[in-house]
Amino acid sequence: MGIVATLKQKLFRWQSDGTAPLRLGQRRIFIVPSRGGLLYALALIVMLIGAINYNLALGHALVFLLAGLGIVGMIHTFRNLHGLIVTPGRSGPVFAGETAHFELTLDNDRPTPRLGLELEAESGNPVFATVNRKKSTKLNIPVSSKSRGWLTLPRVRLSTRYPLGLYTAWAYLQPAMRCLVYPQPIAAPLPVSSPTPVGGERSGDGGQEDFAGFRDRQPADSPRHVAWKASARNASGPLLIKQFAGGAQVELMLDWQLTDAALADETRIGILTGWVLAADAADAHYGLRLPGADIPTGSGERHRQLCLEALALCQP
Amino acid sequence: MSTPAREALDRHATPWLFATALATTAPHFVHQPPWLGAVAGALLLWAVWLWWKDQRLPGRWILIPLVGAGSAGILLEFHTLFGRDAGVGMLVIFMTMKLLELKSRRDATVIVTLGYFLLLTHYLYSQSIPTGLWLLATMWLVTATLIRLHGGPSSRPRDTLRHAGLLCLQAIPFMLVLFLLFPRISGPLWGLPSDAFTGKTGLSDSMSPGSIAQLVQNGDIAFRVRFDGPLPPRQKLYWRGPVLEQFDGMTWHRHKGRQPATQLESLSPPIGYESTLEAHNQRWLLALDAPVALPPETVLNGTLTAIHSKPVHERQRFRLTSSLDYRFNPSEDPLVLRRNLALPASSNPQSRALAAQWRAGNAPEAIIAKALALFAADFTYTLQPPLLGVHGIDDFLFQTKRGFCEHYAAAFVVLMRGAGIPARVVGGYQGGEFNPLDGYLVVRQSDAHAWAEVWLDGQGWRRVDPTAAVSPNRIETGIADALAFGEPLPMLIQIRADWIRTLRYRWEAINNAWNQSILGYDPKRQRELLARLGLPDADWRSLAITLGSTCGLLVAGLMGWALYKRPERDPVIRLWHQALRHLARRKVDCAPWETPLDLARRVREQRPELAEAFQRVVDAYLVARYGNTDKHLKILRDAVALLRQ
Numbered sequence: 001m002g003i004v005a006t007l008k009q010k011l012f013r014w015q016s017d018g019t020a021p022l023r024l025g026q027r028r029i030f031i032v033p034s035r036g037g038l039l040y041a042l043a044l045i046v047m048l049i050g051a052i053n054y055n056l057a058l059g060h061a062l063v064f065l066l067a068g069l070g071i072v073g074m075i076h077t078f079r080n081l082h083g084l085i086v087t088p089g090r091s092g093p094v095f096a097g098e099t100a101h102f103e104l105t106l107d108n109d110r111p112t113p114r115l116g117l118e119l120e121a122e123s124g125n126p127v128f129a130t131v132n133r134k135k136s137t138k139l140n141i142p143v144s145s146k147s148r149g150w151l152t153l154p155r156v157r158l159s160t161r162y163p164l165g166l167y168t169a170w171a172y173l174q175p176a177m178r179c180l181v182y183p184q185p186i187a188a189p190l191p192v193s194s195p196t197p198v199g200g201e202r203s204g205d206g207g208q209e210d211f212a213g214f215r216d217r218q219p220a221d222s223p224r225h226v227a228w229k230a231s232a233r234n235a236s237g238p239l240l241i242k243q244f245a246g247g248a249q250v251e252l253m254l255d256w257q258l259t260d261a262a263l264a265d266e267t268r269i270g271i272l273t274g275w276v277l278a279a280d281a282a283d284a285h286y287g288l289r290l291p292g293a294d295i296p297t298g299s300g301e302r303h304r305q306l307c308l309e310a311l312a313l314c315q316p
Numbered sequence: 317m318s319t320p321a322r323e324a325l326d327r328h329a330t331p332w333l334f335a336t337a338l339a340t341t342a343p344h345f346v347h348q349p350p351w352l353g354a355v356a357g358a359l360l361l362w363a364v365w366l367w368w369k370d371q372r373l374p375g376r377w378i379l380i381p382l383v384g385a386g387s388a389g390i391l392l393e394f395h396t397l398f399g400r401d402a403g404v405g406m407l408v409i410f411m412t413m414k415l416l417e418l419k420s421r422r423d424a425t426v427i428v429t430l431g432y433f434l435l436l437t438h439y440l441y442s443q444s445i446p447t448g449l450w451l452l453a454t455m456w457l458v459t460a461t462l463i464r465l466h467g468g469p470s471s472r473p474r475d476t477l478r479h480a481g482l483l484c485l486q487a488i489p490f491m492l493v494l495f496l497l498f499p500r501i502s503g504p505l506w507g508l509p510s511d512a513f514t515g516k517t518g519l520s521d522s523m524s525p526g527s528i529a530q531l532v533q534n535g536d537i538a539f540r541v542r543f544d545g546p547l548p549p550r551q552k553l554y555w556r557g558p559v560l561e562q563f564d565g566m567t568w569h570r571h572k573g574r575q576p577a578t579q580l581e582s583l584s585p586p587i588g589y590e591s592t593l594e595a596h597n598q599r600w601l602l603a604l605d606a607p608v609a610l611p612p613e614t615v616l617n618g619t620l621t622a623i624h625s626k627p628v629h630e631r632q633r634f635r636l637t638s639s640l641d642y643r644f645n646p647s648e649d650p651l652v653l654r655r656n657l658a659l660p661a662s663s664n665p666q667s668r669a670l671a672a673q674w675r676a677g678n679a680p681e682a683i684i685a686k687a688l689a690l691f692a693a694d695f696t697y698t699l700q701p702p703l704l705g706v707h708g709i710d711d712f713l714f715q716t717k718r719g720f721c722e723h724y725a726a727a728f729v730v731l732m733r734g735a736g737i738p739a740r741v742v743g744g745y746q747g748g749e750f751n752p753l754d755g756y757l758v759v760r761q762s763d764a765h766a767w768a769e770v771w772l773d774g775q776g777w778r779r780v781d782p783t784a785a786v787s788p789n790r791i792e793t794g795i796a797d798a799l800a801f802g803e804p805l806p807m808l809i810q811i812r813a814d815w816i817r818t819l820r821y822r823w824e825a826i827n828n829a830w831n832q833s834i835l836g837y838d839p840k841r842q843r844e845l846l847a848r849l850g851l852p853d854a855d856w857r858s859l860a861i862t863l864g865s866t867c868g869l870l871v872a873g874l875m876g877w878a879l880y881k882r883p884e885r886d887p888v889i890r891l892w893h894q895a896l897r898h899l900a901r902r903k904v905d906c907a908p909w910e911t912p913l914d915l916a917r918r919v920r921e922q923r924p925e926l927a928e929a930f931q932r933v934v935d936a937y938l939v940a941r942y943g944n945t946d947k948h949l950k951i952l953r954d955a956v957a958l959l960r961q
Binding site: 026036039040043046047050051052054055056057058059060061062063064065066067068069071072073075076078079082112113115116128130132161162163164165 | 421422425426429432433435436439440443447448451455459462463465466467468470471475479483484486487488489490491494495498500501502630834835836837867870871874875878879
């Protein structure tokens with residue numbers, strides 16, 4: 001971090017605002033003239049010289065009115081932020097390299113709208129917002145994720161130049177928000193599955209390898225296994241389920257040890273992530289064994305999340 | 317170059333910019349050459365058309381030649397790119413051109429800033445009340461445009477205009493404070509361009525037949541006078557301007573050379589007055605005949621004209637003192653007398669013959685009486701005299717016999733000179749109109765007048781007004797009564813209906829107040845005001861402190877307004893609190909944790925007589941609070957009212 005950035009941090013306090021709704025007070029709001037404001041000031045000086053030179057009384061009045069407008073504009077720009085309530089919301093997990101979105105809610109309890117708001121967590125990626133009178137607006141602050149693990153929302157710069165554009169008022173927000181970043185998956189073939197012997201009562205009828213016929217659907221059967229075409233032919237009867245025989249239920253244990261130990265840790269995690277995604281796509285039963293974490297086999301959305309979380313937070 | 321999102325200009329903001337460009341440039345088309353107005357209008361229409369059709373704006377290779385062509389046109393028209401008119405022309409061209417280059421919000425900001433700048437340039441031409449009001453409205457529009465640019469597409473026009481109005485209103489206190497307290501410097505800071513003061517009317521330093529008749533058709537105000545004492549009689553109100561001594565047979569000119577010293581003896585008590593002279597770009601002031609005390613930087617020249625050190629380029633106030641009866645140069649320099657006897661040798665033989673005939677054996681007074689009697693006999697006073705030939709005075713005296721004051725003054729002076737009496741023409745104004753509303757005497761261009769002055773041995777220069785012999789009304793009541801109906805006088809002074817005259821008086825009194833207190837607010841008035849505020853001899857430092865602290869107070873007040881949070885105004889809750897206060901007065905306090913229903917139960921135990929009324933309040937409150945507020949508010953209000961009884 002450069003000296004300027006360090007100074008900026010020292011100058012504009014950097015401490016978490018927690019998760020509670022936050023009302024912007026006057027001590028949080030900074031204001032400086034914008035480039036448009038400097039142009040305006042320059043124009044006023046030239047106009048004042050003109051008014052003096054030609055001895056124009058109304059010219060003086062106009063310049064002074066515009067100067068007054070400049071002062072009033074500063075207060076209105078400040079007021080556009082003052083009293084705004086910022087409430088942190090949710091943020092869904094993303095894979096490393098994708099853009100994370102942090103949800104913030106802006107509340108305006110004033111009977112006038114607040115226009116021209118701009119929120120920016122990363123430079124060059126602003127979000128524009130307006131909050132109507134006595135209304136609230138939800139918006140998502142984009143932050144690009146780079147590496148796996150917890151991504152905390154960086155300091156958000158909430159700024160405005162409304163109404164006259166002569167000043168920029170801004171406030172730094174630091175709501176305690178974080179988003180889990182899953183490792184970036186690396187596509188790799190699934191490891192050779194070791195058909196694990198499972199309980200005798202399941203062998204032969206629960207497999208998913210070779211087609212063996214139909215049976216009536218039980219409530220516990222996944223809709224995925226319904227043979228829709230066959231069921232349609234037999235319209236009056238119950239839904240039919242494809243029966244498979246022969247193969248045992250494939251159980252995958254995605255083990256840290258199965259990856260090439262010569263590779264870097266992050267690459268190994270990436271490969272494991274790719275495996276988890278592939279196994280999930282293949283609807284397999286899979287488990288995950290990592291240094292410091294051991295997830296028994298399972299399947300489904302929740303299981304996938306569990307595995308990805310473990311991978312995101314894994315400390316090899 | 318692509319435009320970043322924050323600088324993008326939304327399509328519906330553009331009409332605001334068109335309106336700004338039109339409102340800030342349109343009034344200039346009156347003073348600019350017609351071709352410039354046509355070009356600016358065409359550019360504006362082109363920009364609107366492109367916007368309407370949603371087409372691409374022209375590229376640089378079209379705009380740059382266009383700017384070049386516009387500048388070349390201005391250069392050809394004015395022979396410069398700077399100066400007042402050329403500068404304004406350039407600004408108008410830039411403004412309309414910029415509309416064709418409107419890509420980002422930054423371009424739009426340039427248009428708005430240019431618009432504010434153009435507002436100022438209008439004051440170079442007029443600072444009247446209507447101009448001020450029109451420009452205030454335009455400023456409101458330009459500010460609304462600026463707000464619209466930064467508010468984005470979600471702002472509605474009505475809200476934008478309201479917000480702009482609020483900002484302008486809040487800026488007005490700052491304007492007042494700055495206007496009164498900002499240290500004033502009397503300009504100019506450097507030389508002004510030569511066209512800075514064109515287009516002013518007034519007397520000139522020469523007179524030929526028809527020149528004053530033309531001036532009289534102008535209803536503009538020449539100057540305003542406020543007398544310290546009562547208004548002198550009307551027929552004495554001769555406002556002396558340039559004295560014309562040289563005659564070439566057609567035109568009278570002022571003598572430019574050195575003038576010997578004057579001996580002026582006042583024969584009546586001095587009359588003090590303050591004259592507010594409109595700009596006429598000449599150095600002479602118009603003083604009541606004859607001035608005895610003059611303002612600073614002003615001297616009396618040899619022909620009794622008050623001469624200021626600088627031409628009067630803008631409205632200016634002068635304090636003067638005059639004597640209505642005076643004796644002026646009873647012993648005159650022979651050189652001056654010879655100059656005032658000279659007549660071009662070959663012109664007007666008939667007039668000179670007549671004068672020579674009078675000269676024999678007549679005293680000067682008798683000759684003057686003869687000339688005035690000649691005019692009184694069968695001459696007509698008119699603004700539309702017939703054209704005169706080479707021997708203008710002869711034609712007038714012996715053939716047409718119709719003329720305006722300059723004809724009479726000129727003919728009279730020629731006759732006097734022919735008869736051996738030194739005489740000259742005096743230009744100025746006669747009379748004026750007293751406005752009873754503000755006590756000012758208003759003298760207009762239509763009061764322009766020319767009269768004669770003769771030198772009599774032992775008496776000095778004496779005023780003789782031959783017009784008075786032809787048309788006594790001109791001097792007694794004014795020009796409108798002296799002329800026949802149908803003469804081309806300004807409408808303003810012809811209409812004599814009382815209510816219109818009252819309206820006119822009122823309007824002119826307002827204008828005069830505007831001129832005196834706002835346009836005439838100069839460093840001197842500022843010092844006077846500060847002395848009255850308890851800051852005598854204020855230097856820039858104490859001014860800065862006063863200014864700073866007043867502005868600081870204003871900012872603090874505005875900040876208070878900005879930070880003030882209005883209390884919750886939910887009517888349902890307010891009514892509920894009203895009911896609770898009422899219960900408290902009856903010794904039933906509501907605990908903070910108590911629900912309305914619990915409270916109702918407790919009221920039934922403690923205060924059975926209130927129970928029914930309060931239950932109704934509770935029911936209505938619950939419905940209004942958790943149901944449809946609007947519909948049940950009235951029921952709740954009624955229930956609370958019932959509880960209070």
